[in-house]
Amino acid sequence: QLIEGDFEAWRDFDLPDCDYIAMHGVYAWISEAARSAVFDLLASRLKPGGLLYVSYNAYPGWGAVAPLRQFLLDYASRLSGDKLANVAETIRHLQMLRDKGAGYFKENPSAGAMLDDLAGKDIRYVAHEIFVPHWSPQSFSAVAKRMRETGLAFVGSATLGQNYPRPSVKAEFLPLLLKEKDRERAELYRDYTNNTFFRRDVFARIAADTPRREVLPLLEPISFGTSVPLEDLARAIPLPDGEMPLVGEPYDGLRRALANGTKRLPEIVELTPFRAQKREAIAQALQFLAIGNQVVPFAHATTAASASEDWDIPLPLNRRLLTDPVNRDASIMLLSPARGCATVMPRGDALVLLAVAEAPGRAVDLAWDYAEARKAWLPGRSAPATTRDAHRAAFAEIRRSLVGARIAKLIELGVVAPR
Numbered sequence: 367q368l369i370e371g372d373f374e375a376w377r378d379f380d381l382p383d384c385d386y387i388a389m390h391g392v393y394a395w396i397s398e399a400a401r402s403a404v405f406d407l408l409a410s411r412l413k414p415g416g417l418l419y420v421s422y423n424a425y426p427g428w429g430a431v432a433p434l435r436q437f438l439l440d441y442a443s444r445l446s447g448d449k450l451a452n453v454a455e456t457i458r459h460l461q462m463l464r465d466k467g468a469g470y471f472k473e474n475p476s477a478g479a480m481l482d483d484l485a486g487k488d489i490r491y492v493a494h495e496i497f498v499p500h501w502s503p504q505s506f507s508a509v510a511k512r513m514r515e516t517g518l519a520f521v522g523s524a525t526l527g528q529n530y531p532r533p534s535v536k537a538e539f540l541p542l543l544l545k546e547k548d549r550e551r552a553e554l555y556r557d558y559t560n561n562t563f564f565r566r567d568v569f570a571r572i573a574a575d576t577p578r579r580e581v582l583p584l585l586e587p588i589s590f591g592t593s594v595p596l597e598d599l600a601r602a603i604p605l606p607d608g609e610m611p612l613v614g615e616p617y618d619g620l621r622r623a624l625a626n627g628t629k630r631l632p633e634i635v636e637l638t639p640f641r642a643q644k645r646e647a648i649a650q651a652l653q654f655l656a657i658g659n660q661v662v663p664f665a666h667a668t669t670a671a672s673a674s675e676d677w678d679i680p681l682p683l684n685r686r687l688l689t690d691p692v693n694r695d696a697s698i699m700l701l702s703p704a705r706g707c708a709t710v711m712p713r714g715d716a717l718v719l720l721a722v723a724e725a726p727g728r729a730v731d732l733a734w735d736y737a738e739a740r741k742a743w744l745p746g747r748s749a750p751a752t753t754r755d756a757h758r759a760a761f762a763e764i765r766r767s768l769v770g771a772r773i774a775k776l777i778e779l780g781v782v783a784p785r
Contacts, residue, residue: 373400376407384411387418393509394422397500405516412518418569419524420509427563428503430474434460434481435496442497453493457485476561488694506553506565519574520550524566527603527657528556535559536607560606582649589664590652591628593702593709593779595771596621603658612658616643616651624661626670627778665706671777673770674784679723684781688720694742703780714744718764719782726785730761 369379373396387408393401412418438456445452464471464478471478484492510520527533531543539559546552556562592599599621602609619639623629629637631652635645655661679685684700687693698716699708711719721733734757737743743750744760751760776782 373403373407376403381407381411383413385413385416387412387416389418389420391421393420394502394504395498395500398502400500405512408518409516412571414571416571417521418513418518418571419566420569421524421564421566422509423501423503424557424562424565425503425505426558427476427561431477431480431563432503433470434477435501438496449497450489450493453497454489457481457492461485504565506557506567507550509565509567510550510553513569514574517571518569519572519576520553521568521570521572524568530653530657533603533605533610533654533657536605581653582646585649585652586631589628589630589667590634590656590661591624591664591668591704591778592621593659593662593705593775595775596625597771599625599660600658603654603660610654612651612654612660616640616648617655620648620651620655620661626774628664628668630667662705664704666704668704668778671774672784673774674777675769676726676785677719677723677773677777677782678785679720679781680783681780685720688716689736691740694740700781705779709779709781712745713742714760714764715768717742717744718761718768719776721761722765723782723785729765730758733757733761 371379389404393404396404408418437460438453441459442449442452442456445455460481464481471481484496513520522529531540534556535543536559539555543552543555546555557565601613601617602611616639619637620634623634623637623639631645631649634640634652635643635648640648652661656663679688681701681703687698687700695713697710697712699710700716701707702709717733717736718729721729721736725732733744734754737751737757743752744757744764745751746756746760747763749756751757773782777784
């Protein structure tokens with residue numbers, strides 16, 4: 367059920383008690399009165415043991431960059447004409463100041479990086495993100511304090527790698543983090559050593575002194591698999607100061623074992639390559655592969671799928687996402703029933719996927735119609751395919767790359783079905 371209403375009027379709606387509540391792009395973009403209403407809602411409607419996901423712009427990252435937003439607001443407000451065009455003009459003006467060596471950008475290099483990031487985004491997103499009446503970056507400690515007062519305890523980050531010491535800090539800060547026993551204080555170290563701009567936190571309605579549980583038993587029932595073919599899997603995970611290679615055994619063996627169909631930890635350790643290895647070592651390797659999205663948890667078990675040259679898109683939501691005339695992002699998220707979450711694919715691949723599903727006999731022409739209407743062209747060899755001839759060549763190349771292991775994986779994920 368979709369309800370449109372004010373947070374402060376939440377009691378006017380017949381809301382159920384919730385196992386999960388998710389707040390993405392909300393907490394730092396509403397008034398203080400609305401935030402207080404949110405905490406009333408959490409206190410009233412989140413069940414014991416229930417989980418809250420909340421994301422927000424964070425300090426200290428936004429501390430040095432916040433004046434950038436103020437300039438955008440002030441300068442654009444003095445321009446007449448189309449508001450989106452004014453936002454774009456203001457960004458260009460700021461880039462000119464930065465390129466000429468303006469002191470603000472010299473003293474705050476992160477502001478220049480943020481400016482370039484904004485310049486590369488859809489101007490509608492920039493307007494939505496920046497030109498809002500309420501815009502309040504938050505410190506983790508302040509958020510955690512209000513959650514504690516509402517009966518919620520911090521349990522971790524929704525960004526998996528942020529819950530592990532080495533993937534979350536530079537090497538020189540690792541000893542400091544390993545000595546810290548207070549989880550909330552450890553988050554302060556992470557934020558200030560990484561200059562965090564954005565947080566994705568998970569809180570639970572549990573007692574703050576709830577004892578930690580052993581990881582191994584929690585991993586046992588999970589079905590693990592891959593969301594892309596074996597040859598497309600990365601071989602490292604990113605670190606704040608580089609990357610951590612995940613090569614050799616057991617990593618290579620786990621990728622091969624889970625590339626076609628899922629397996630649970632008790633099944634994995636019985637496979638020949640892993641019988642001589644400790645269960646704990648396999649479990650740790652699975653966790654690090656999961657940090658890099660190389661091996662991922664599935665909602666239910668799957669088996670290897672066969673490739674198909676013709677397919678359908680069974681979920682109406684995925685068809686809606688693929689035909690959305692507003693979304694022009696470089697990648698598209700599609701729902702995977704097997705994973706129980708979204709899987710991401712490049713826009714060009716998604717366009718070919720849709721065209722073949724909707725009109726197998728005229729897929730090339732249909733893809734052209736979609737691309738031309740959105741001015742979102744298929745990627746050519748050296749430039750976007752803005753002509754029909756270039757489009758045909760790009761379409762053929764993308765379709766060849768899809769047919770085979772990639773379509774088989776999408777069938778396993780439940781994104782497409784063979785026809």
